Amino acid sequence: MSDRSHRGPGDDQRVSRRGFLTTAATSAAAAAVVGAAVPAAAEPMRKADSETTHIVLNVNGRNYRLAVEPRETLIAVLRERMGLIGAKPGCERGECGACTVLIDGTTRYSCMTLAVEAQGRAITTIEGLAQGEELSTLQQAFIHEDGFQCGFCTPGQVMAAEGLLRKNASPSMDDIRLGMSGNLCRCGAYGHIFKAVQKAAATRKSGGGL
Ligand code: FES
Ligand code: FES
Structure with missing residues (x-):
C-alpha cells in the first residue's frame, strides 16, 4: 500500500477533481472517472414492516442505517437510497462489471450482491477513492492515458483496477489483462485502460499519489 502522505514524480501533472470536471465540462465520461455528481442523500424515511430488515452499511468509511428488503441489491441501495451513482447498472446479471465495487478490498459485482450480505463489511465505491479534491493515482492515470x-x-474499470492493485502491486501486462477480464468496455478502450493501470502501478510503487 502506498504512503498516501507522499507525492510522486508526476505531481506537476496531477489533476484535481474540481479542475478535471471544470475542464471536461459536464461530460459523462469525465464524471465517470471521479464518480461525480450526487452527494450522498439522506436515507428517505421508509416504514419498516415485516418485509424489511434494519441494517448498517459501511460505505466509504461512513455508516448508513437503512431498512431494506432482503431482495434489494447493493447497487440499488447505493444508487437509489444513498445517492452514490458511480457504480453503473449495465447488464445487472454479473456479466459486464459496470457495477464493480470493493467489499473488504475485494472486487464484487454490486448487482449480484444483496445489501444484507454486505452488512458488517467495508464497502468502497468510486466516490471513495479521491481524498477531497485530490483524485487518486488510479483516477489520474485513467485521465492521462485516456482510459475511457x-x-x-x-x-467499474477503475474499481476493478483498484482491487487488482491492492492484491498485486506490480502486475505484469498479462496480470492486468486477466485481472480486468471481468469488466467489459463496449467502446473497446482496453489498450488505454490497461496502460492506465500499468501507469498507476508504477506511480504507486514509487510512493506517489493516493
Ligand atoms: S451490472 Fe453488469 S455485472 Fe453488474
Ligand atoms: S468507455 Fe464506453 S463502455 Fe467503456
Missing part, C-alpha cells in the same frame, strides 16, 4: 471514451464502464 463514453465513460459508462469507467467506474
Whole structure:
C-alpha cells in the first residue's frame, strides 16, 4: 500500500477533481472517472414492516442505517437510497462489471450482491477513492492515458483496477489483462485502460499519489 502522505514524480501533472470536471465540462465520461455528481442523500424515511430488515452499511468509511428488503441489491441501495451513482447498472446479471465495487478490498459485482450480505463489511465505491479534491493515482492515470471514451464502464474499470492493485502491486501486462477480464468496455478502450493501470502501478510503487 502506498504512503498516501507522499507525492510522486508526476505531481506537476496531477489533476484535481474540481479542475478535471471544470475542464471536461459536464461530460459523462469525465464524471465517470471521479464518480461525480450526487452527494450522498439522506436515507428517505421508509416504514419498516415485516418485509424489511434494519441494517448498517459501511460505505466509504461512513455508516448508513437503512431498512431494506432482503431482495434489494447493493447497487440499488447505493444508487437509489444513498445517492452514490458511480457504480453503473449495465447488464445487472454479473456479466459486464459496470457495477464493480470493493467489499473488504475485494472486487464484487454490486448487482449480484444483496445489501444484507454486505452488512458488517467495508464497502468502497468510486466516490471513495479521491481524498477531497485530490483524485487518486488510479483516477489520474485513467485521465492521462485516456482510459475511457463514453465513460459508462469507467467506474467499474477503475474499481476493478483498484482491487487488482491492492492484491498485486506490480502486475505484469498479462496480470492486468486477466485481472480486468471481468469488466467489459463496449467502446473497446482496453489498450488505454490497461496502460492506465500499468501507469498507476508504477506511480504507486514509487510512493506517489493516493
Ligand atoms: S451490472 Fe453488474 S455485472 Fe453488469
Ligand atoms: S468507455 Fe464506453 S463502455 Fe467503456
